[in-house]
Amino acid sequence: xxxxxxxxxxxxxxxxxxxxxxxxxxxxxxxxxxxxxxxxxxxxxxxxxxxxxxxxxxxxxxxxxxxxxxxxxxxxxxxxxxxxxxxxxxxxxxxxxxxxxxxxxxxxxxxxxxxxxxxxxxxxxxxxxxxxxxxxxxxxxxxxxxxxxxxxxxxxxxxxxxxxxxxxxxxxxxxxxxxxxxxxxxxxxxxxxxxxxxxxxxxxxxxxxxxxxxxxxxxxxxxxxxxxxxxxxxxxxxxxxxxxxxxxxxxxxxxxxxxxxxxxxxxxxxxxxxxxxxxxxxxxxxxxxxxxxxxxxxxxxxxxxxxxxxxxxxxxxxxxxxxxxxxxxxxxxxxxxxxxxxxxxxxxxxxxxxxxxxxxxxxxxxxxxxxxxxxxxxxxxxxxxxxxxxxxxxxxxx
Numbered sequence: 001x002x003x004x005x006x007x008x009x010x011x012x013x014x015x016x017x018x019x020x021x022x023x024x025x026x027x028x029x030x031x032x033x034x035x036x037x038x039x040x041x042x043x044x045x046x047x048x049x050x051x052x053x054x055x056x057x058x059x060x061x062x063x064x065x066x067x068x069x070x071x072x073x074x075x076x077x078x079x080x081x082x083x084x085x086x087x088x089x090x091x092x093x094x095x096x097x098x099x100x101x102x103x104x105x106x107x108x109x110x111x112x113x114x115x116x117x118x119x120x121x122x123x124x125x126x127x128x129x130x131x132x133x134x135x136x137x138x139x140x141x142x143x144x145x146x147x148x149x150x151x152x153x154x155x156x157x158x159x160x161x162x163x164x165x166x167x168x169x170x171x172x173x174x175x176x177x178x179x180x181x182x183x184x185x186x187x188x189x190x191x192x193x194x195x196x197x198x199x200x201x202x203x204x205x206x207x208x209x210x211x212x213x214x215x216x217x218x219x220x221x222x223x224x225x226x227x228x229x230x231x232x233x234x235x236x237x238x239x240x241x242x243x244x245x246x247x248x249x250x251x252x253x254x255x256x257x258x259x260x261x262x263x264x265x266x267x268x269x270x271x272x273x274x275x276x277x278x279x280x281x282x283x284x285x286x287x288x289x290x291x292x293x294x295x296x297x298x299x300x301x302x303x304x305x306x307x308x309x310x311x312x313x314x315x316x317x318x319x320x321x322x323x324x325x326x327x328x329x330x331x332x333x334x335x336x337x338x339x340x341x342x343x344x345x346x347x348x349x350x351x352x353x354x355x356x357x358x359x360x361x362x363x364x365x366x367x368x369x370x371x372x373x374x375x376x377x378x379x380x381x382x383x384x385x386x387x388x389x390x391x392x393x394x395x396x397x398x
Contacts, residue, residue: 101162332394
């Protein structure tokens with residue numbers, strides 16, 4: 001009820017302006033002057049409701065005083081400007097809000113005064129209620145008390161009715177329109193897709209780095225006394241891998257916190273030699289076979305191919321038997337072929353299951369390949385090898 005009363009009071013500054021047309025013709029009948037004033041007053045309220053700031057203030061007030069869950073009226077990306085009936089929703093709310101506020105304030109106030117003054121002649125008032133040919137006065141004893149109590153209960157019912165009406169109207173007139181809901185749903189879908197992409201990026205980058213640094217740290221510990229040069233090389237590789245992972249982590253966290261972040265680290269097929277060097281420092285034997293002009297592979301496809309190979313090599317480090325890892329990248333005018341083959345079993349110095357798996361690696365790769373309209377095969381390649389093969393079209397189908 002407080003919101004209704006505040007709405008009625010907020011409309012008072014427009015009343016003097018609404019009275020100006022009626023004052024121009026003082027000879028007009030009183031009823032016509034009142035009707036003209038009310039029409040102009042309603043028009044001014046409707047015009048005020050067309051402003052975006054008005055809707056924003058009304059939404060905040062309804063959310064706070066009516067406890068109605070209304071989203072902020074922030075235009076989503078791609079949302080069309082409201083037209084037609086959508087533009088009239090806020091003016092209509094404002095008119096109904098003010099009308100209910102005045103009706104509730106006047107009727108409820110009258111009933112409260114009657115309920116307080118009628119029983120026993122409180123406040124020294126001369127009150128009388130006439131209904132269906134019967135009158136009740138303060139000196140009528142219990143009848144005046146009954147009517148007074150009924151007036152107070154009726155005033156409470158009026159307040160509850162006005163509040164309930166506003167709560168019912170608020171989501172329908174102040175809530176998002178159908179077009180706004182579609183735009184907001186599309187915005188949420190884009191945000192979810194971006195977060196899923198970032199999750200894949202974080203899994204690939206951090207997972208690879210942690211696997212490589214774990215193996216490099218073990219190698220450095222084993223050769224620290226016998227071969228300090230090799231130990232220092234492994235430690236330098238750990239530093240480089242950790243720095244690269246921190247760049248990816250800073251970017252992803254900046255996006256997830258909805259902060260402005262620097263440009264995303266763009267690692268492409270051109271960065272494969274650096275990736276192979278880090279693996280060799282970790283003790284892996286990498287046998288690359290690169291054919292075709294990798295520099296001609298477009299940016300998005302090149303970045304995706306790098307992440308696919310990174311994940312495949314990470315799995316080879318985690319679950320391979322320590323033998324040579326064969327990496328084949330073949331770029332053709334119409335397709336890009338990727339292949340990673342490694343020996344299966346436990347690597348030297350560690351048991352099977354030494355690296356826990358999240359179960360998201362291969363499903364994440366499959367989803368990435370599907371989005372690129374490619375094909376992926378993974379599984380045993382003979383009795384002692386595991387093969388990951390991916391074929392990606394260079395030109396996506398229309």
